[in-house]
Amino acid sequence: MDGREHRWFILGASLIPLIAVFGAMVLLWNRIFGWTDLLVLFIMYAISGFGISAGYHRMLTHRSFETYKPVRVALATAGVMAGQGPPLIWAAHHRKHHRVADKEGDPHSPHLDFEPGLKGALAGLWHAHLGWLFDDKLTSDPMRYCPDLVREKPLRLLSQHLVLVTAAGVVLPGLIAYAVTGGDLRALLTGMLWGGLVRIFLINHMTYAVNSVGHYFGRRRFETTDESRNVAWLSLPSFGEAWHNNHHAFPRSARHGMKWYEVDLSAVLIWSLEKTGLAWKVVRIDHERMELREAGISRVTGSARERQELLESQQRIAPLAERGNRQDTSLVDVE
Ligand SMILES: [Zn+2]
Ligand SMILES: [Zn+2]
Structure with a gap:
């Protein structure tokens, strides 16, 4: 997938869910909303959220833990269903981000080259949130930043069949709703709307907020060379990704929430995988170092x-x- 195709994909994966959100609001206004809609929204939000946070980010990009190939492929596939593009490009952008965070070359810093004042701040936040993905000068070559991942055939296949797998993530909640209602066609369609498109809208903006809000508002526990912040209110819906200052301080740590009260659902998932023998080499930071x-x-x-x-x-x-x-x-x- 070249840069142009990637931009088109991101445009589609941003605009179609946005339009779907308006459609869902109209249905909601007319009280067309069933329990299966909520169920599949929840299930698919969890699947794609873990796919991005535990899969794309901690497993692939930072190698925070090792797992068996089927689990690795399942987590990467769940990540594709979030609609944020192929794992190889995602990981390449993100590794580049860590190397030069908030400095020249960072793909999505809200702090570079923006005029002072409110207008510049908003422009920076928009760029860090979603605007950067449409920058035609944006390049993060996977061969340079993640050759280790490029070597993995399943990841290359997921990249090649990106649209198909992402679309499967829209159809799947419809099928789940159809099955649990015993063949209700309306549940199938609204299941695709809520569990598919509305869910993509929600999970994407949650992830993008970590890049924008997480480098702008919030608390800094560790003195890192960037502007990363911990954003408590975003921690639950982002599966722990919003402990972003912790993460920049210790990028390979499987846990981003580092205090007992810092909610980190992906860390719980990785811990569960480890306890059941499905994950190993889980990267931990000892207390003293922290x-x-x-x-x-x-x-x-x-x-x-x-x-x-x-x-x-x-x-x-x-x-x-x-x-x-x-x-x-x-x-x-x-x-
Ligand atoms: Zn960051
Ligand atoms: Zn990271």
Whole structure:
């Protein structure tokens, strides 16, 4: 798939679901909405959401865990059904993003080359959200950024049959609704609408919000060289992806939610796969390393004596924290 075809695909996968959302609103207004619509919306949102977060992102792009080939292909297929393009291009863009996040060459930074003020901020957010996918100068060659993935035949096949697999993700919820209602044709059609198109709209904007909102609004726990942020309200619907500052600090970690209260559904999925023997080599960051990294940006507050103590403790941990940074950089550069 070349750049032009990719742009056309993204345009279709953005516009058709948007139109479908308007259609669904009209049906909802006329009270044409059944329990199966909600059911398939939920099921397909979960399938494609895990496909993007645990599949495309953590498994393929960052190699956060290993699994058996059928599970790998199933997760990648679920990711294709989200309508965000082929896994090879997605992973290439994302690896490039990590290498130069919020700097020259980042495919979707909201901070580059935008004029100051509200207009520039909105332009930056739009670019980071969806606009970047229509930039005809955008290139992230999979052969350069993810040759390891290009070598995998199932991933190449998924890329070749992208439209078919994405369309199957629209038909599938209709078939599920048709089956559970014992052959209701209306449930089939509205199932395709809600579980297929409306769901693509929702899951895509959730993912895109991690790139836009997640580099603009929210809290920074770790001092990273980019503008990544943790966005708590986005964590549940994004399957944990919105702990984006944590993720930029430790790109290979299978867990993005790093405190017990940071909801991360993909981490739960990976943990479940590991417990059932379906995943191994799950990348974990030990507690001490995390704390060192976090302490590296502690704000200097309190009395003069407390500040002095903090400064001294930071000087003691600095070499260790630096070592942690270096390790992460090498781990994300998977060429
Ligand atoms: Zn990012
Ligand atoms: Zn990432």
